[in-house]
Amino acid sequence: MTGKKLNVLVLGGTQFVGRHIVEALLAEGHRVAVLTRGRTPDELPQTVERLKGDRDEGAAGLAALEGRTWDACVDVSGYTPRQVRASAEELRDRVGRYVFVSTVSVYAEQGRHPIREDDPLLPEAAEDVTEVTGETYGPLKVTCERIVGEVFGERATILRPQIVAGPYDPTGRYTYWVDRVAAGGDFLAPGDGSDFIQVIDARDLARFTVRVLEEDIPGVFNLAGPRLSWREFLNLAREATGSDAHAVWVDEATLEAQGVGWRELPAWVPAGGEQGGLMDVSSERARAAGLTHTDPLTTARDTRMWSANTPQKLFLTPGREAEVLASTRRG
Template structure:
């Protein structure tokens, strides 16, 4: 099959490109050419910018593909431009959305048919923590409007794995590798649930090959934070409750991917993946994700908000 990837040079997109190649398909990527590109030579490159509307997508003219995978659509203007430009020239439009579309993130568990946030207006272009979910809702609506039954929407949870430049999940594998006492959020009973980027990529290939319509939560194995510390090889985590975390100014930037099970976002670590599993989603063992991420991140020179010095200072104040 001939596959078009909108984006494709970074993290999730890179894994999707490689998964299609591994399955024997031909891949073309459309990028702005501004990000570091280490894709295999077999990938064909086109340059364009959806922010410029139809004029920015002239490279797509007079070309056809069996499917398009939109990894980089964040605003309605971007998705409207590409969905319209490719109408009638791709057999399927796969849109990578997010679990942040759900209106009730405290719900346990979160399922595909749960209420969504109110959609953002199509002229909203600022992507922030407040607008991210509503923008993706509008993007999903555009894809459904243009492609009807010939589209698939994937809603990933936090994605992890090699090439993860977000410095969220890698914080924990790198922190564990440094050794010593590890400041750990909560009491060990909260849940951690991420999706390995390679699992998301393989499922993307499968829905294209199988012609699968529908909307799917992309979530991985759900484990406790105590088990996660065990996966990382942390023998003596120092558990810190929410009140103490707040007192010390420790939030999602300092301790990424942690969400209290009883907090306003608690359901985001309880995302039901039964529909995707029934459609062929396979999951990587958490230990493999941790190992492979660390193998990549040890040379990635990622920068983290919580420094070793600050962590040591807090642990000392706690008597740890």
């Protein structure tokens, strides 16, 4: 570690990943400013400087940054080329390192085992594409990565996280399973327990981001946590929640016949499927650079402590779950 206290700008910063990054920076004594549109709840400490702006408006939306310099910038809210080009060009000569939080969804061959940083990427989306959908999300991030690399060169760091888990998660993908196990009773478990789930604890991502800034580390890094079988994961969720819930394994063919897919069963990706590699992401490069992993049991416990008092997204409804389980028993 350098020991130097940094002045860091975070683009975003009030929600989930950004919030954890801000908290990790503050914990190490760094100064933080966040640039947001001011549309979402803000529970950050008062020591954080709030700036208001909107990159969707291009350079005009970044007036709050004029005349300011920072040691580094962390971009957690760049989803479209228009947004990222505006901030990258505005900050080119006014920040040292630019850390862009991307995604493992940029990879073209998502059935590879394992997926590594040098694997082929999806074709880029055009720079005028602004609609973020399941189809455009990955290609848009590929374009954003290219823009950051072109503008900042060796001063760019690209982080490609797995599914991110932990407290404050608005997506509910990981949280659904911990909460469902906590609720007890028989529950639908996808596959036969031999598929894999792999997530990255948001706090591990945040600590690695701080390390990148403190040590001025360039490059591209996958950020993925321990790879667990679904049977291991659900047993761990039982231990974390003290639940006696019972998993009823329903194979892929039956789920398909019942019309139950990934929208109802978040984070489940069949290991042998076209996207199976997304649950086999190598974080070897990041670990060599200092990434550490929270014990998966701790991630599950802490997520449940937060989610127990926080309304969550509904995926597979209790009624639909009961319907599918009843059909499997009849079969």
